[in-house]
Amino acid sequence: MIRTNSTQTVRFGHTELPPEQQEALRKARKYEWITIAFLAASTALVYAVLGNSQAMKAAWVEDLLSFLPPLSFLLAARVIRKRPSEDHPYGYHRAVGIAHVVAAVALTVMGAYLIVDSAIGLLSAEHPTIGGFNFFGQTIWLGWLMITAMVLTAGPPIWLGRVKMKLAEKLHDKVLYADADMNKADWMTAAAAAVGVAGIGLGWWWADYAAAILISGSILHDGIRNTRGAVSALMDKRAMTYDDDAPHPLARRLDAYLRGLPWTREARSRIRDEGHVFHVESFVVPAAGSMPSLEQLEQAREACIAMDWKVQDMVIVPVAELPSEFLPGPTTGGER
Known part of the structure; x- marks a missing residue:
């Protein structure tokens, strides 16, 4: 708010989020913390049954990378609460764009690395093996635990993604949208990893690397798409909708x-x-x-x-x- 020499108050725009968006931001923070708690549990579970499967390794790395969007969102949500100052007359909302770039670049780099790593394993014909463990005198194939872990970790991200997608639209938040979009697609990662593990059990050693390449390609696709959108926004591209689908109306x-x-x-x-x-x-x-x-x-x-x-x-x-x-x-x- 800036005052003129008279008693009239001149408003240059909205300096605070309206009640509906404040409530959406509160909910978004809550669901991001829920996401982080779930990721901590799922990452530990997948790591415990990782074995020699390249597909499981790619799924585990994707779980680790999935921490970046919610952490970036929570940090940006804290920074944007600062009011404009003399040094930052436009406010601190650009923190959202910076967080978007950081998360997107990390996805791109790791996706590219995993594709190369998986392709080398496929071309060199390295045959992954999955052993077993003793359970009350019975030998259990570790692959069953891997597949079970993938099934257990596939459902919650889909629900979280749908919830956060609605909040991203209300907040016009592209970091939250990117996070929700990745969550909604996590079931494909789980399915691909499970198929790769099953392939090893059937003797199709190449299926594991093919599944790993598919998962890595998904990570790389998310990274490139989000990097392009985030960098364009920081370069003052015309305002787009929250999903970058069209110019904002x-x-x-x-x-x-x-x-x-x-x-x-x-x-x-x-x-x-x-x-x-x-x-x-x-x-x-x-x-x-x-x-x-x-x-x-x-x-x-x-x-x-x-x-x-x-x-x-x-x-x-x-x-x-x-x-x-x-x-x-x-x-x-x-x-x-």
């Missing part, structure tokens, strides 16, 4: 409203995604070359701020002509 709504004002001839906006929130610059060409009054500009800006809780900063700049080379193209129906 807010720009279209803002432009339609501003063009509909009686004192404007044309208007276009550019939006910078800071994490959970947006910084908006709207350029308007006044009708008939007449400059709008401060009151008209302020009313228009307040109306734009009220359109979406994500508008943290909003400025309207009257110009003689639109600086089209610096603005994204017009959007229709949220597509472009």
